[in-house]
Amino acid sequence: MSPGAHRRENDRQPAETARRLVLEQHVQLRRMLSMGLVQARQSAAGDGGQEPLRNLVGLIRDLFVQHLADEEALIVPILDDDLPVGPLRVEALREEHERQRSALETLCAWPEEGSDLELAARFETLATTLLGDIAQEERELLTPEVIRDDRAEHGMRHAGSLGRRSP
Numbered sequence: 136m137s138p139g140a141h142r143r144e145n146d147r148q149p150a151e152t153a154r155r156l157v158l159e160q161h162v163q164l165r166r167m168l169s170m171g172l173v174q175a176r177q178s179a180a181g182d183g184g185q186e187p188l189r190n191l192v193g194l195i196r197d198l199f200v201q202h203l204a205d206e207e208a209l210i211v212p213i214l215d216d217d218l219p220v221g222p223l224r225v226e227a228l229r230e231e232h233e234r235q236r237s238a239l240e241t242l243c244a245w246p247e248e249g250s251d252l253e254l255a256a257r258f259e260t261l262a263t264t265l266l267g268d269i270a271q272e273e274r275e276l277l278t279p280e281v282i283r284d285d286r287a288e289h290g291m292r293h294a295g296s297l298g299r300r301s302p
């Protein structure tokens with residue numbers, strides 16, 4: 136389905152609920168990424184086999200990719216209603232998510248015969264980038280000012296008359 140097409144009213148969660156659910160997932164992702172970083176550093180130091188890191192990378196990919204889908208399902212409908220800037224934010228979000236998905240898939244496709252040290256180093260770089268992305272998303276996107284209900288309600292009541300607010 137194309138973004139925003141044939142959307143039903145009940146696809147949209149209240150902004151507060153959407154933000155809470157996304158932020159809860161971020162807590163879990165941070166925990167997994169931090170755990171992965173510890174594992175990667177142990178692997179790089181030759182402490183333990185590489186198998187756990189490879190497993191963890193796959194697990195993190197699954198969790199992160201699911202999060203991206205959940206996040207889009209929760210906040211895209213809210214942003215789509217927030218004209219004129221919301222759809223631009225959706226576009227930026229989708230591009231960012233595409234980049235994250237492809238980086239995770241690339242890492243998961245690391246060949247069995249590939250260097251384990253190199254895998255650990257690449258994971259470290261990616262995990263650090265993803266942690267930064269999460270922090271930036273929380274600062275710039277997942278705020279009550281950006282993810283909110285009022286504009287949508289306003290827009291529905293006064294379609295096309297942006298800028299006028301209820302008293």
Ligand SMILES: [Fe+2]
Pocket residue numbers: 157161202206269272
């Ligand atoms: Fe996120």
